[in-house]
Amino acid sequence: MPPKSNAKPTRRPRLSPPRHIPLAWYNLRHDRARLFVAVAGVTFAVLLMFMNLGFLGALVNTTSNFYDQFNADIVLMSPQSLEISTTKAFPRERLYQAAGIEGIERVMPLYMEYSLWKNPETKISRALFVYAINPMDPVFLMPELSTPEGRRALEIPNSTFIDRLSRPEFGPQTLGLETETDRRRITIVGQYDLGGGFAADGTLVMSDQNFMRYFSPRTLSQVNMGLVQLEPGADPQRVKQAILDRLPADVEAYTKPEIIRKESQFWIQTTSIGFIFGLGVLISFVVGTVIVYQILYTDIHEHLREYATLKAIGYGGDYLFKTVIQESIILAVMGYVPGLILSLALYEMATQATAGTLPLKMTISRVILVFTLTGMMCVISGLISVRKAVTADPAEVFA
Template sequence: MRTPLAFLNLVHEKTRLGVAIAGVAFAVILVFMNLGFLGALSETAAAFYAQFNADLFLISPQALEITTATPFPIERIYQVAGVEGVEDVMPLYVNYIQWRNPETRENRAIFAFGINPDDPTFLLPELQSAQARNSLRRPNTVFFDRLSRPEYGPQETGTRTEADRRDVTIGGQYSLGGGFAADGTIIMSDQNFRRYFNPFPLDQISVGLIKLEEEVDADEARLAVMELLPEDVEVYTKEGIIARDRNYWINATSTGFIFGMGVAVALVVGVVIVYQILYTDISSHMKQYATLKAMGYRSGFLFYTVLQESVILAVLGFIPGFILSMILYQLTLTATSGTLPVVMTLTRFIFVFILTIFMCGISGLISVNKVIQADPAEVF
């Protein structure tokens, strides 16, 4: 039975092994957290659209994403209403408004949706009843997002406060989440939206929602609508506009760049740590390696031994790194009231494990050069 030389080399210095495992685990945690935030960034970009009862979306080409939507004439959705296969068209108004915490009296920007209560704009179950629609019709009444940050204050039905220095009453709640775009959201009727954002004219809408008949192909309908409308609006399917917003958040903002750079930095840190550990281990065992070479062991055997050490370090460091990352994911979900969906997926688990093996393997390849080039005569 072959002696597990690589494993015995690592456990010979337990303190050094502990430091190496901690270093790899630290790099694994950094990679998991940055990928988690990057994944949450991608998921929250789709959160709004997943709850819209629409198959096609009209939006101004000047809009970067939904929270920066630029108004365009409401006539555009009326033009679409006559297209074959279109079941319904609905206007949507969006903007930020200052919400006052009724307890602390501090103002904080919150993202507001304005809808016609008679339109089935959202798929949110809390908005489907006749009672909910009647509540939205009341003056100065809004529905409040349960996933909003606690800094906005009480969210119970009947709570009264101010929005943009006007009285406002919470008429109900729903669960949506604002993600990276907003710390909280509210939904109000189009008439209340006009009051709070006066002079915001209702003939200028932020997004046009188009509901298609069940058997109509969304891509074909999109082409038909595009031929009909002028260039002041763009037409997207639900998948298309989600991809558009994701591309903006990940590739066009510093947020996506920061998280992507965080993954790269974590890998560099891991490579450096593992290299230092392996290089130190090799240096302290140079006489033993030289003896093996003098006994006739080829460089390939020594190369394989060091590479084994790097893989063992990768596995031993990945396990605690993964466990701690799961704990941090849960803490993040709790701290953000569930608005950032930082969750572990099987794909991410496998990807980071492969990255860890690769990271430690690179360190092994760099450090093994010292063993291969060592001359037994010079060592002794």
């Protein structure tokens, strides 16, 4: 008998993947129709994410543009107020009490109400939002309202300034035009740029005396908001705390960044608008994941014999894993680029359709976020579908 050998059987060496053969790209390019469908699916998901995030971003911007134009460092409002269009009035005496606090230079009352504006052409009335101020107070930063001419125009009885960004449904907005608001004659004596956002389709600014005429029996003793200007060098947080310590509990104080954050959180977290747009991003992500998964799974199934052959001749499961992940990354990039281009075009169309009242702006952070979500979407699809290729058994496939 031949002597037994103690030598262990040698294992077949694992082959290194050929770097010069882009197998992932060849697999995708093999069926061009399927590749087109996959790219279209990713593009659609990218477009949906961009649009939902765009509307969500526009929501945040429109909720803060009011405060950006307020010439104030601290805002006083009732704790019962949810957001700017639903503010609850509080006694004007609170402004006088706050005026004596160290570090405060000026306090200014602001009155707000909804009014029905009659289109002089169609005779249809439509609600818009009215701001009322003392013409001598520099409440707004809009240049049209801060000039001596603008202040004198506000003092004219039954006159108003109108927002140029108000919806076209309000009709002509030319200077000198006469129409009605709440069944009382009114004349446009000036214009400014502000935007109404989600709370209103248009805005007016009038004097506090005109405000009393149009909203009688309301008086000026109850204000909707108090605007506080600080002396140069004053600490907003310290002055805010001093206001809270001195005033009763029927008034809250916020610095400008705090009131903007409060307004944004209300619209995003409390209203259905923020929920819908956030849910839209999630649904877009899921839809894209499912589409890419179906494409990759079908591709793997049709090339299962080829994957099994690669394993049979010595290529490891890690090579097949990398191939499928590379396919998913290629799909992500190919679908993202046209999705970004289409989104830019739709952003511009939406901005023009809303006459600039809902500006959709593409930001670098949003571009990076959607690209990251697209990559995650495709990679997750690849990870789910790759198992069939990695576990392919040549003996079963060719049996």
